[in-house]
Amino acid sequence: MVCVSNSASPTGMERITKRRLFLACLALSGVIYFLRGRKAELRNMPAFSPHSDSGVEGIPREGDQVDETIHFLNVTSWYAPVVWGDSTESERRRGEFAYRTFRTGLVVFVLGRYSQYLLRFVVSAERYFLPGESIVYYIMTDNLRSIPDLELPEDRELRPMRVAEMPQWNHLSKVRMSLLAEAIRGTIAKEVEYLFCMDVDQEFINPVGTEILGDLVATLHPEYFGLPLYTFPYEKVKLSRAFVEEGEGDFYYTSELYGGLCAEVYALAEACSRFILQDSEMGYHAMQYEESYLNRYLINHRPTLLLSPEYSWWDSPRTLDVPIQRIVSLGRQCASLEPQNKETRKC
Numbered sequence: 645m646v647c648v649s650n651s652a653s654p655t656g657m658e659r660i661t662k663r664r665l666f667l668a669c670l671a672l673s674g675v676i677y678f679l680r681g682r683k684a685e686l687r688n689m690p691a692f693s694p695h696s697d698s699g700v701e702g703i704p705r706e707g708d709q710v711d712e713t714i715h716f717l718n719v720t721s722w723y724a725p726v727v728w729g730d731s732t733e734s735e736r737r738r739g740e741f742a743y744r745t746f747r748t749g750l751v752v753f754v755l756g757r758y759s760q761y762l763l764r765f766v767v768s769a770e771r772y773f774l775p776g777e778s779i780v781y782y783i784m785t786d787n788l789r790s791i792p793d794l795e796l797p798e799d800r801e802l803r804p805m806r807v808a809e810m811p812q813w814n815h816l817s818k819v820r821m822s823l824l825a826e827a828i829r830g831t832i833a834k835e836v837e838y839l840f841c842m843d844v845d846q847e848f849i850n851p852v853g854t855e856i857l858g859d860l861v862a863t864l865h866p867e868y869f870g871l872p873l874y875t876f877p878y879e880k881v882k883l884s885r886a887f888v889e890e891g892e893g894d895f896y897y898t899s900e901l902y903g904g905l906c907a908e909v910y911a912l913a914e915a916c917s918r919f920i921l922q923d924s925e926m927g928y929h930a931m932q933y934e935e936s937y938l939n940r941y942l943i944n945h946r947p948t949l950l951l952s953p954e955y956s957w958w959d960s961p962r963t964l965d966v967p968i969q970r971i972v973s974l975g976r977q978c979a980s981l982e983p984q985n986k987e988t989r990k991c
């Protein structure tokens with residue numbers, strides 16, 4: 645803001661006017677500064693913190709009992725609903741979709757040894773994922789023989805899509821987004837209205853209905869939900885395209901489940917694959933791999949619907965209890981176990 649006058653030799657009157665102008669500028673700057681600070685504060689503030697009774701906001705104190713019945717965030721500060729499957733709002737959303745005809749795609753990557761998870765994934769999805777709706781499972785695989793021979797209802801279909809990639813974890817975390825964008829551009833966009841992408845090392849254990857449908861849908865990471873911003877594992881390396889500035893961000897989202905309208909998922913996958921490629925050209929890959937780029941994208945393009953940790957849960961000392969576990973991650977569950985417990989849990 646420029647508040648300077650150029651007059652050469654000010655008269656007494658001019659001096660008073662100048663002084664008033666200066667004071668007015670000062671007051672205006674103060675108001676702007678206050679409003680900007682308030683806006684930043686509001687943006688970073690969850691509408692309701694599950695642990696707001698604890699000493700420091702967001703961090704449960706040792707021995708704190710979290711009240712299971714009341715502590716759920718239902719809407720974000722930018723008015724995006726947070727989905728808890730048994731809420732009346734979810735019931736209302738399911739009612740809204742009951743009269744609509746639409747098709748939903750579900751993409752999973754199944755390469756190398758991850759084929760061991762596919763049967764359990766599909767069988768559980770058939771039981772619980774959008775029951776009664778029209779579904780195409782896009783199975784991105786290097787082994788067409790891994791596709792289970794299952795008889796599905798008429799409007800639900802398993803669609804193998806061949807990918808010629810090395811089944812190496814680090815490699816896949818760099819190419820999944822571009823393979824996804826390519827598949828949407830090539831086939832998927834013509835076939836379905838909504839699209840979800842999931843890790844295959846998961847299992848549906850309770851109903852996941854049309855309450856999850858939205859334009860851009862992201863899932864709250866169960867280990868960070870309710871914790872303050874500074875604890876989130878956002879990318880810290882400044883040169884990375886996934887970099888998140890201190891104080892930036894709203895929530896930490898998991899890469900195990902995201903989706904929305906096909907066009908939105910395409911935009912997300914295309915942008916993330918571009919970020920990953922740019923980082924790769926410098927020989928860098930973000931700290932949390934794909935998840936870091938996803939989180940960067942979702943800060944710039946806030947999701948219109950957030951799924952609560954009911955939709956991505958695993959048992960670890962850090963996860964928040966949820967009323968109903970709907971989707972559990974078998975892989976991340978194993979990763980969170982102590983070595984001595986891995987065998988008993990068949991990891």
Ligand SMILES: CC(=O)N[C@H]1[C@@H](OP(=O)(O)OP(=O)(O)OC[C@H]2O[C@@H](n3ccc(=O)[nH]c3=O)[C@H](O)[C@@H]2O)O[C@H](CO)[C@H](O)[C@@H]1O
Pocket residue numbers: 752753754755756757758811812813816817820842843844845899900932933934935936975976
């Ligand atoms: C791919 C990826 O970046 N995953 C994220 C996730 O890892 P996760 O431990 O959840 O990754 P993961 O091992 O489940 O791999 C992700 C998915 O890729 C597919 N897959 C992977 C490897 C393979 O050999 N074959 C195959 O098909 C499969 O669908 C699998 O579910 O969590 C990490 C932190 O805990 C990181 O934040 C990662 O960003």
Ligand SMILES: [Mn+2]
Pocket residue numbers: 843844845900973975976
């Ligand atoms: Mn996983």
